[in-house]
Amino acid sequence: MGNDQEPTMRCCQDIVMFPWFAMGHITPFLHLANKLAEKGCRIKMLLPNKAIQVIHHLNLHPHLITFHTIAVPQVEGLPLGTETASDIPISLAHLLAIAFDRTRDQFQATILHSKPDLVIYDLAHWVPALVKPLGIKSMSYTVVSAAGIAILLVPARNITKDKPITVAELSVPPPGYPSSTVVLRGHEVQSLLFVAQPFGDNGVTFYEKVTTSMHQCDALAIRTCSEIEANLCDYIGSQYGKPVFLTGPVLPELSTNMPLEDRWATWLGGFEPGSVVFCAFGSQLVLDKDQFQKLVLGFELSGLPFLVALKPPTGSSTVEEALPAGFCERVKGRGMVWGGWVQQLVILSHPSVGCFVSHCGFGSMWEALMCDCQIVLMPHLGDQILNTRLLADELKVAVEVERDENGWTSKESISKSIKLVMDKDSEVASTIKTNHTRYRQTLTTQGLMSRYIDKFFQNIQDLVRQK
Numbered sequence: 001m002g003n004d005q006e007p008t009m010r011c012c013q014d015i016v017m018f019p020w021f022a023m024g025h026i027t028p029f030l031h032l033a034n035k036l037a038e039k040g041c042r043i044k045m046l047l048p049n050k051a052i053q054v055i056h057h058l059n060l061h062p063h064l065i066t067f068h069t070i071a072v073p074q075v076e077g078l079p080l081g082t083e084t085a086s087d088i089p090i091s092l093a094h095l096l097a098i099a100f101d102r103t104r105d106q107f108q109a110t111i112l113h114s115k116p117d118l119v120i121y122d123l124a125h126w127v128p129a130l131v132k133p134l135g136i137k138s139m140s141y142t143v144v145s146a147a148g149i150a151i152l153l154v155p156a157r158n159i160t161k162d163k164p165i166t167v168a169e170l171s172v173p174p175p176g177y178p179s180s181t182v183v184l185r186g187h188e189v190q191s192l193l194f195v196a197q198p199f200g201d202n203g204v205t206f207y208e209k210v211t212t213s214m215h216q217c218d219a220l221a222i223r224t225c226s227e228i229e230a231n232l233c234d235y236i237g238s239q240y241g242k243p244v245f246l247t248g249p250v251l252p253e254l255s256t257n258m259p260l261e262d263r264w265a266t267w268l269g270g271f272e273p274g275s276v277v278f279c280a281f282g283s284q285l286v287l288d289k290d291q292f293q294k295l296v297l298g299f300e301l302s303g304l305p306f307l308v309a310l311k312p313p314t315g316s317s318t319v320e321e322a323l324p325a326g327f328c329e330r331v332k333g334r335g336m337v338w339g340g341w342v343q344q345l346v347i348l349s350h351p352s353v354g355c356f357v358s359h360c361g362f363g364s365m366w367e368a369l370m371c372d373c374q375i376v377l378m379p380h381l382g383d384q385i386l387n388t389r390l391l392a393d394e395l396k397v398a399v400e401v402e403r404d405e406n407g408w409t410s411k412e413s414i415s416k417s418i419k420l421v422m423d424k425d426s427e428v429a430s431t432i433k434t435n436h437t438r439y440r441q442t443l444t445t446q447g448l449m450s451r452y453i454d455k456f457f458q459n460i461q462d463l464v465r466q467k
């Protein structure tokens with residue numbers, strides 16, 4: 001740091017975190033806060049009240065991590081009482097983004113009062129302009145894969161309001177993009193068109209929001225590690241011309257005082273080691289009834305024991321009423337479809353579970369990589385598709401279920417992929433198992449994750465000392 005240091009050796013002790021109002025963002029911010037609190041940092045998280053109620057039990061250091069309630073303003077068209085993305089269908093997220101931007105005054109008042117050393121945020125693109133004049137550093141923290149940013153949300157894309165982006169343009173990765181495998185194919189590109197749509201106050205687009213956030217902050221941070229995304233992180237750093245700090249995946253440790261619910265411990269305990277297929281699709285996805293039925297019929301067709309935990313499909317209030325006729329009798333004793341939340345991380349470590357069928361949300365991607373089950377992937381959204389390509393095509397640790405040009409799949413393809421990875425004599429099964437074991441061993445190497453946090457902590461100390 002040399003001459004750049006202030007004489008008093010300022011340190012990064014007080015941090016404000018301000019994530020986008022979605023649990024998939026808020027939760028990883030809190031996991032990072034827990035790690036920084038272990039180092040003695042005091043963190044204030046600015047969140048809607050409903051989010052605080054959902055996550056407060058994950059706060060491992062309540063004397064250092066405090067929650068400050070942000071009131072979510074009413075916006076026309078947004079259902080009354082909406083506070084996070086979990087309260088609304090994805091089609092209304094742009095209205096929540098307007099409400100999010102209109103919390104700017106509350107953010108500013110808190111900053112003026114608490115005068116932190118650093119603000120860590122993601123989609124609030126106006127943060128750097130507010131805090132820089134106060135001498136406060138800002139850092140954009142990406143909690144989706146580096147691939148999701150690198151392929152779409154970089155200056156090389158040059159998406160402007162006057163020139164709408166076309167599917168043909170989006171089909172080609174931006175100049176210099178470093179991977180030929182972590183890409184979208186054919187119709188999948190359609191799911192990216194939303195980036196040029198308004199997503200916030202004054203018609204700001206999603207692309208503008210993210211690129212402004214990443215341009216104007218003092219440093220970029222990404223929730224990933226160089227063992228799997230080094231080339232993509234380097235590309236992001238070169239696109240934005242600023243340092244990229246990696247936190248590692250920052251997964252909560254599996255606590256021994258968090259036993260598996262009796263119901264599942266008993267049920268899973270009735271099967272051979274490594275024989276059960278477990279399926280869950282994250283906190284947001286709601287399938288339509290036809291997709292839901294094809295999925296469960298695919299499990300039936302596989303002939304293997306299975307536990308599926310999914311939200312009821314569109315138009316059904318329970319999973320039971322949406323199951324195909326005669327399904328329960330046919331799979332009795334070997335198959336279970338559950339319409340509620342289960343302890344995914346604990347289930348994945350149960351000895352009877354041998355295969356994880358996942359939508360490959362970023363959280364589930366890491367949990368899949370860290371567990372020793374075989375992995376089958378059925379992505380739905382853009383970032384989940386890129387995560388899937390990373391695991392299936394680049395790292396070759398998983399199999400992706402075949403889909404048709406409409407993006408959906410048949411019960412036969414689902415069953416085929418499950419049987420392929422569960423067949424001990426199959427060459428594909430054995431190759432992905434070997435590769436997966438290698439990555440798991442690397443990622444679970446004693447001290448690897450804590451070294452990421454140590455380095456990140458040092459990075460933020462250096463950052464706040466820079467003039």
Ligand SMILES: O=c1ccn([C@@H]2O[C@H](COP(=O)(O)OP(=O)(O)O[C@H]3O[C@H](CO)[C@@H](O)[C@H](O)[C@H]3O)[C@@H](O)[C@H]2O)c(=O)[nH]1
Pocket residue numbers: 024025143144280281282283284285309340341342343344345360361362363364365367381383384
């Ligand atoms: O019954 C369940 C279902 C999920 N989980 C947990 O919930 C988290 C789900 O996170 P993730 O896999 O990232 O899925 P989503 O909730 O779908 O995540 C949203 O946010 C992610 C970024 O954080 C994006 O990658 C996804 O596309 C987006 O859908 C994971 O930790 C799971 O272990 C459970 O514990 N029990």
